[in-house]
Amino acid sequence: MFIGIAALVLAVGAYIYKEGLRPHEILTRLAGSFAFWGATGPQRTITDGSDSKASINLEKVKGGGNGTADGGYIAGLPSRRDKVDMVVVEDEEEDPTTPTAPVKIELSIPDVEVESKGVRSRKGKARRMPDDDSDEDLSVPMFPALNSAQRASKPASVPQAPSLVVPGSMGPPPLPVPKLATGPPSLALPSFAAPGLMPPPPIPMRKPAGSSAASARNAQYARPGGSSSSSLGVPPSASSLAVPPSASSSLGVPKTSSLQLPPTHSQPPPKPRQKVILTPGHSPLDWANHQRNLPFVPLRRIAPSELATHGARKNETKTYWTVLEGKVYDMTPYLPYHPGGEKELLRVAGKDGTKLFNLTHPWVNWDNMLRGCEVGILVSENEMLKKEVTVDSGAGGEEEDLESMD
Numbered sequence: 001m002f003i004g005i006a007a008l009v010l011a012v013g014a015y016i017y018k019e020g021l022r023p024h025e026i027l028t029r030l031a032g033s034f035a036f037w038g039a040t041g042p043q044r045t046i047t048d049g050s051d052s053k054a055s056i057n058l059e060k061v062k063g064g065g066n067g068t069a070d071g072g073y074i075a076g077l078p079s080r081r082d083k084v085d086m087v088v089v090e091d092e093e094e095d096p097t098t099p100t101a102p103v104k105i106e107l108s109i110p111d112v113e114v115e116s117k118g119v120r121s122r123k124g125k126a127r128r129m130p131d132d133d134s135d136e137d138l139s140v141p142m143f144p145a146l147n148s149a150q151r152a153s154k155p156a157s158v159p160q161a162p163s164l165v166v167p168g169s170m171g172p173p174p175l176p177v178p179k180l181a182t183g184p185p186s187l188a189l190p191s192f193a194a195p196g197l198m199p200p201p202p203i204p205m206r207k208p209a210g211s212s213a214a215s216a217r218n219a220q221y222a223r224p225g226g227s228s229s230s231s232l233g234v235p236p237s238a239s240s241l242a243v244p245p246s247a248s249s250s251l252g253v254p255k256t257s258s259l260q261l262p263p264t265h266s267q268p269p270p271k272p273r274q275k276v277i278l279t280p281g282h283s284p285l286d287w288a289n290h291q292r293n294l295p296f297v298p299l300r301r302i303a304p305s306e307l308a309t310h311g312a313r314k315n316e317t318k319t320y321w322t323v324l325e326g327k328v329y330d331m332t333p334y335l336p337y338h339p340g341g342e343k344e345l346l347r348v349a350g351k352d353g354t355k356l357f358n359l360t361h362p363w364v365n366w367d368n369m370l371r372g373c374e375v376g377i378l379v380s381e382n383e384m385l386k387k388e389v390t391v392d393s394g395a396g397g398e399e400e401d402l403e404s405m406d
């Protein structure tokens with residue numbers, strides 16, 4: 001009896017020392033302990049009168065002299081917390097001071113959301129709660145509570161039943177957690193329980209290629225025969241980082257190097273700029289000023305045959321026309337202002353230049369730039385013939401019809 005009391009006092013002292021409790025905290029916990037031990041019979045029943053958020057925090061108060069590592073019984077510390085943190089069950093046969101009868105702790109908490117993860121014995125082995133009358137996971141979490149990494153590695157807990165029974169002698173099967181020290185009582189905490197010595201979080205594993213949405217997106221860039229860039233998840237834009245063949249050969253990089261990204265043929269290599277040196281006074285700003293001073297030309301219908309007479313060759317008119325999206329422009333005054341040079345501009349003289357224009361510089365606002373150069377709209381030969389018939393029959397003027405078409 002005396003030894004038992006001494007051991008109890010030692011355990012309490014060690015517990016207070018370990019927890020660094022202040023006097024008022026000790027009193028609070030003691031009060032909780034008395035309330036817990038005040039239960040009668042071998043079964044300890046803790047009932048929270050409230051109907052929600054009631055919980056119990058069970059901690060060891062008696063046993064081998066330290067808080068968690070070696071022996072001792074459990075102190076129930078009812079509190080208003082949301083979770084049951086731990087239930088530590090003593091191995092009865094190792095502590096002669098405790099009754100030999102199995103001790104059952106029953107928590108009767110109606111309508112309480114209790115999250116429990118497991119039961120840890122005095123030797124540190126976590127035990128699963130035996131299947132109760134329900135198939136829910138009733139195990140209580142170990143103390144200290146699992147860290148986020150440990151929680152993540154466990155299956156999600158299910159809501160707890162209002163009644164929680166912890167048999168003292170017949171514990172649930174052990175959980176795969178590190179074993180606690182079983183030597184003489186000491187204040188040494190197990191590695192996973194020591195503050196600041198929590199196991200590091202698991203290293204995030206990179207998902208295998210092909211399983212993620214990103215790799216699925218990259219799959220569309222994969223070459224037909226399959227390429228290393230798709231399996232590595234390298235976006236096609238990264239191909240610009242590849243060593244060009246000429247450089248790699250001069251650097252002595254073997255062409256079959258696995259480090260070299262495969263060449264992509266999705267886009268042709270960019271052409272070097274072909275801007276010409278314009279004669280002074282022919283800058284874009286000069287053209288803007290010059291365009292304002294161009295004489296107004298009444299718009300009219302123009303057939304392809306007439307357009308062809310304003311081509312680069314066999315041109316007696318000495319004016320050069322082109323068509324952009326159905327509009328006929330006399331680009332003669334613009335020739336010396338064209339940043340790409342007269343020669344390039346004359347490639348579309350006498351024909352529709354829309355396609356070549358858009359292939360070269362689709363960003364250029366031709367409609368604005370050539371507004372003063374517009375001479376008419378392109379119509380087919382048939383339409384020109386019809387119109388001539390109409391004009392001959394005296395049904396209105398040609399220019400009026402063109403305006404109504406606009």
Ligand code: HEM
Binds near residue numbers: 341
């Ligand atoms: C007919 C109306 C055209 C207009 C109003 C026009 C206007 C322009 C303008 C404003 C630029 C400078 C673009 C810039 O700096 O970003 C330019 C550049 C150029 N244009 Fe045109 N252009 C025309 C037709 C053509 C055609 C038919 C060709 C034939 C391929 C052509 C070939 C070029 C070239 C090679 C450049 C130099 C591109 C560069 O800066 O690298 N242009 N043009």
